[in-house]
Amino acid sequence: MIDEEALLEALNSTPVVDGRPQDRWADEDALRQWAREHGGADDAPAIEWLRTARDVLQVATRGPVPEADLRRILTGVQQVPEVDGSTLRWRLYGPPERMLAVELVLTWYDVQTRRPGRLRPCGNDECRLFHLDRSRANTARWCSMKTCGNRLKARRHQERTRHKPAT
Template sequence: MGRWADVIDEGALLEALNSTPMVDGRPQDLWADDAVLRRWAREHGGPADTSALDWLRTTRDVLQTATRGPVPEAELQRILAGVSRLPEVGGSVLRWRLQAPPERLIAVELVLAWYDVRERRPGRLRPCGNDECRLFLLDRSRANTARWCSMKTCGNRLKARRHQERARQAPAS
C-alpha cells in the first residue's frame, strides 16, 4: 500500500509524543484506550485496526526514547523494514509515494515526521525541562531558549519552587 508522504505534521508528532503525560503526579497513557488511539489514527489518515494501533504505540515509545537520548536504531529499523519511497511525476510536479505494509503505514509516517523535524529544526524538539514532566516541546522561538512544555504549568511551577528554596536558604535578618 502506498500514499503521499508528509501526512503527519509537527502538531500530530507532538500529540503522539505527548500522549503519556503526568496527571496529578502519576504517569498516564492516553493511547492505552483503543478508542482514543483509533480516533487519532483516523484523524491522521491511518488505519485503525489492532495491528496498526500496536505499531503506533511501539513507534511512539521508540520516538520518546530517541527524543530523550540516544536513538534506538534497531527498533527504528524494525519499524522501517521493507519501507520505500517511489517518485511519481504529475505534470511539472514530483512527489514521493510512501510504500509500507498497511499496518505500519501511519507509524512509518510518524517516524518520518520525527526525522523531518530533527533535520529542519535541529535541537528544537526536546523533553520539557521539568524533570517531573513527561511532555515534549518543539521550540519555535527565535533564540531557541524555550525550556518547558508550558510556561503556565511547568515554567511557573519550577520558578516558584526555586524562589521558595532561595527564601528558605536566605539568612534571617
C-alpha cells in the same frame, strides 16, 4: 498525514496528571480515532505499531536514538517518486499496518533535520511532555510556561528564600 502537531500529540500522549503517569493511547477507541483522523488504519496491528513508534520516538527524543527499533519500524518501506506534469511527489509504500507509524517516524526525522535540537523533553523532571521550541533564540525549556515553567521558578524561589539568612 502526520505533521509536527500530530507528532507532538503522539509524543505527549503519556502525560503526568496529578503526579501519576497516564497513557492516553491505552484507550483503544481514542487511539483508533487518532489514527483515523490522521489518515491511517485503525486495526489492531496498526494500533500496536503506532504505540511502538510513539515509545521509540519518546526514547529517541530524550537520549540516544534506538536505531535497531527504528529500523524494525521502517523495514520494507520505500519512497518512490511520482511525476505528474511539473509536480513531483514522493509516494510511500510499505506494509499497510505500519504506514502511519512510519509517517510518525519520518516526521520525527524531518523535524530533527529541519529544526535540530528544537524538539526536546520539558525541562521539568517531573513532566513527561515534549515541546518544539519555536522561539528565535532556541531557549524555551518547558512544555508550558504557565504550568511547568512557573511551577519550577516558584519552587526555586522558595528554596532560595528558605535558605537565605534573615537580616
